[in-house]
Amino acid sequence: MTASNSASTPSPDSPMIQVEGLNKWYGDFHVLRDIDLTVARGERIVVCGPSGSGKSTLIRCFNHLEEHQQGRIVVDGVTMTQDVKRIEQIRRNVGMVFQHFNLFPHLSVLDNCCISQTWVQKKPRAEAEKTAMEFLERVQIADQAHKYPGQLSGGQQQRVAIARALCMRPEVMLFDEPTSALDPEMIKEVLDVMVELAHDGMTMLCVTHEMGFAKTVADRVIFMDQGQIIEQAPPETFFNNPESERTQLFLSQILGH
Amino acid sequence: MATRTEMIEARRPPDMRRGAVGWLRANLFNGPLNSMLSLVAIVLLTMALWPLAQWALIDADWLGSTREACTGEGACWVFISARFETIIYGFYPDAERWRVDIVLALMALLIAWLAIPRLPAKRWVGLFALVGFPVLAFVLLLGGHFGLEAVPTREWGGLMLTLTVATVGIVGSLPIGVVLALGRRSQMPLVRSLCVVFIEFWRGVPLITVLFMASVMLPLFVPTEVEFDKLLRALIGIMFFWSAYMAEVVRGGLQAIPSGQEEAAKALGMGYWRRMGLIVLPQALKLVIPGIVNTFIALFKDTSLVLIIGLFDLLAIIRAGLTDSNWLGFATEGYVFAALMFWVFCFSMSRYSQYIERRLHTGH
Numbered sequence: 001m002t003a004s005n006s007a008s009t010p011s012p013d014s015p016m017i018q019v020e021g022l023n024k025w026y027g028d029f030h031v032l033r034d035i036d037l038t039v040a041r042g043e044r045i046v047v048c049g050p051s052g053s054g055k056s057t058l059i060r061c062f063n064h065l066e067e068h069q070q071g072r073i074v075v076d077g078v079t080m081t082q083d084v085k086r087i088e089q090i091r092r093n094v095g096m097v098f099q100h101f102n103l104f105p106h107l108s109v110l111d112n113c114c115i116s117q118t119w120v121q122k123k124p125r126a127e128a129e130k131t132a133m134e135f136l137e138r139v140q141i142a143d144q145a146h147k148y149p150g151q152l153s154g155g156q157q158q159r160v161a162i163a164r165a166l167c168m169r170p171e172v173m174l175f176d177e178p179t180s181a182l183d184p185e186m187i188k189e190v191l192d193v194m195v196e197l198a199h200d201g202m203t204m205l206c207v208t209h210e211m212g213f214a215k216t217v218a219d220r221v222i223f224m225d226q227g228q229i230i231e232q233a234p235p236e237t238f239f240n241n242p243e244s245e246r247t248q249l250f251l252s253q254i255l256g257h
Numbered sequence: 258m259a260t261r262t263e264m265i266e267a268r269r270p271p272d273m274r275r276g277a278v279g280w281l282r283a284n285l286f287n288g289p290l291n292s293m294l295s296l297v298a299i300v301l302l303t304m305a306l307w308p309l310a311q312w313a314l315i316d317a318d319w320l321g322s323t324r325e326a327c328t329g330e331g332a333c334w335v336f337i338s339a340r341f342e343t344i345i346y347g348f349y350p351d352a353e354r355w356r357v358d359i360v361l362a363l364m365a366l367l368i369a370w371l372a373i374p375r376l377p378a379k380r381w382v383g384l385f386a387l388v389g390f391p392v393l394a395f396v397l398l399l400g401g402h403f404g405l406e407a408v409p410t411r412e413w414g415g416l417m418l419t420l421t422v423a424t425v426g427i428v429g430s431l432p433i434g435v436v437l438a439l440g441r442r443s444q445m446p447l448v449r450s451l452c453v454v455f456i457e458f459w460r461g462v463p464l465i466t467v468l469f470m471a472s473v474m475l476p477l478f479v480p481t482e483v484e485f486d487k488l489l490r491a492l493i494g495i496m497f498f499w500s501a502y503m504a505e506v507v508r509g510g511l512q513a514i515p516s517g518q519e520e521a522a523k524a525l526g527m528g529y530w531r532r533m534g535l536i537v538l539p540q541a542l543k544l545v546i547p548g549i550v551n552t553f554i555a556l557f558k559d560t561s562l563v564l565i566i567g568l569f570d571l572l573a574i575i576r577a578g579l580t581d582s583n584w585l586g587f588a589t590e591g592y593v594f595a596a597l598m599f600w601v602f603c604f605s606m607s608r609y610s611q612y613i614e615r616r617l618h619t620g621h
Contacts, residue, residue, distance in 0.1 A: 065520050084528070092526035102521035106539050106619055115535060116525035148619040161521075168525060 014077060016041045016172050016203045017062055022071035024057065024227075031057050032068070033227040039172070044204045046214040046235075049224035050250060055207045058224070059174045062205070063087075063094040076171050092120065095165030099177040101157040103149035109136065109160050110145040113167045121168070128167075135163040139193050155186030159193055166197075173197065175206040209254060215239060223247045313593070324584055336587040337594050340578050344594075347414015347569055353406060356397045357417050363390065364424070372609060374616070387428070410488035414569035416598065421488075422495060422560040422570065423602075427553050429496035434503025435542075439533060441508055452504070459501035464562055467494040472566040491563050499556045506548040510541030543617050550610035554603045561599075571598060 015038045022035035031054045039045060047055045060066040062075060064087045073080040075090045104112050113132035117123045123131075136142040139159040149157055158178055165173060175194065179187045191213050198204055198217040208214070214221050214235055221238040223231045231238070231247045242248050285295040316331025327333035337344070346354050367386045370376050398421070401407035413421070440452030459467070471490040479485065514537050522532040542549070564573035575591040578584060
């Protein structure tokens with residue numbers, strides 16, 4: 001690609017994601033206000049905040065599922081523009097896990113994991129299957145590889161979704177409320193997979209309400225409200241000595257029960 | 258003497274839930290009211306169907322070649338068998354009918370091959386069916402090349418013409434419809450408006466008007482040296498007309514696919530055509546199989562409208578037979594036979610679509 005405003009081989013200590021002065025509107029509604037954020041390689045960040053605070057919108061901007069109107073986003077050295085080729089290049093480096101899993105119901109679990117490898121990365125089918133089985137093994141669901149998503153439980157589906165994203169060997173993983181649509185007894189199996197992933201050094205951005213997860217694995221917790229980053233701190237500081245009143249109020253509400 | 262202190266255990270009653278008797282009990286005679294209703298229904302059905310069976314089967318005349326063979330009270334199927342060849346081939350020259358036979362046989366073979374899941378090499382057979390077969394059929398049916406005598410389309414007719422029109426319509430309207438449906442949902446204003454205008458124009462005009470325009474009006478606008486075949490014009494009209502309907506059926510399916518599917522495909526780095534071709538369309542088309550087949554069936558039946566521009570399809574050729582002075586008075590037989598032929602094709606499509614729906618079902 002042309003290296004006009006993006007380095008072709010980002011150095012290891014360049015940030016994974018860099019956001020400067022990000023603003024986004026839905027019509028008149030100002031969803032994201034002046035967001036500045038730098039995510040280092042290997043960093044694990046948890047984003048929390050009340051609903052409607054723009055946290056999902058923020059991470060969806062990082063792979064252009066949402067378009068921003070102002071500011072600059074650089075992912076792995078590539079600056080986000082309107083150019084479709086460039087967007088697709090960024091997306092190949094960014095894995096995403098959705099609240100509602102979004103598995104492809106017409107494809108088997110194995111095919112869900114292979115389809116993008118064979119069609120986007122142009123890998124031979126055998127190699128794609130090998131990679132897929134490797135990651136399905138890691139999320140402990142390899143024995144269900146030939147079933148269809150509709151035959152799996154929510155927790156199993158979400159683990160497949162994680163494996164599917166990992167099959168593309170992304171540099172960074174975005175989690176958009178991965179456990180919010182799950183029954184309580186299935187949350188743990190998904191969180192376990194995410195914790196393991198974090199220990200392997202994957203760069204992760206998680207929008208979640210699982211404060212236990214934030215305490216154990218996050219390097220940094222970001223609190224958002226009304227489209228702004230109100231506070232960001234390592235988990236010990238964030239949970240024990242939150243600075244802003246809004247953070248304190250939020251924490252008392254979700255940790256109170 | 259040995260005495261028993263307990264009663265011998267009762268034997269299980271014979272199982273009345275299985276077999277023909279069991280089925281009758283469970284479905285027709287489970288209770289006095291249902292039994293009565295069943296009896297009434299059986300009596301009414303017999304009263305209605307018996308005369309029909311008597312006319313069509315029992316009292317009917319099957320053998321012979323002239324109208325003198327029809328002496329009984331019932332249907333005169335000799336009328337059909339005597340003109341059977343014309344019904345199939347229209348006015349296609351006798352000596353060249355083997356060409357039609359080859360095309361029809363090959364078509365049946367291809368459809369069967371593609372329809373039966375166990376047979377291998379679907380991709381290649383499908384490719385041949387879509388690319389090789391139309392060319393081959395075109396060359397064979399029309400002739401004029403490779404030493405084949407040319408048979409102009411005005412000599413085509415009967416079932417062969419009906420199948421030609423229906424096949425071209427079906428094979429053409431689905432892909433055009435899919436493209437139009439995608440276009441109508443496009444982000445690009447120009448593409449979107451073009452598709453909307455196309456769909457709304459063709460959908461807003463009666464098919465008869467389309468056919469009239471194709472056969473009468475179009476020649477007025479093009480120079481006389483350029484000669485469009487009448488059948489070709491009708492085919493294009495029919496294809497566009499039905500692709501507009503197909504587009505709306507497919508759009509309904511596209512609408513029903515949650516946006517998360519496309520987002521997931523985007524997040525995996527897929528471009529527009531891969532997202533549509535691999536993720537959205539397979540699900541959307543599966544969802545609207547009933548609507549698609551509905552349109553196919555309507556298309557198949559409406560092929561008989563080509564008779565108004567002077568093409569002799571299956572129905573028209575049978576109608577033409579009714580005016581034959583040797584065979585006056587057999588209109589019922591003609592229409593019943595035409596209806597039966599149409600019904601067989603449409604019913605097959607319907608059954609096959611139901612089978613496909615069951616086969617593609619992956620939700621649980």
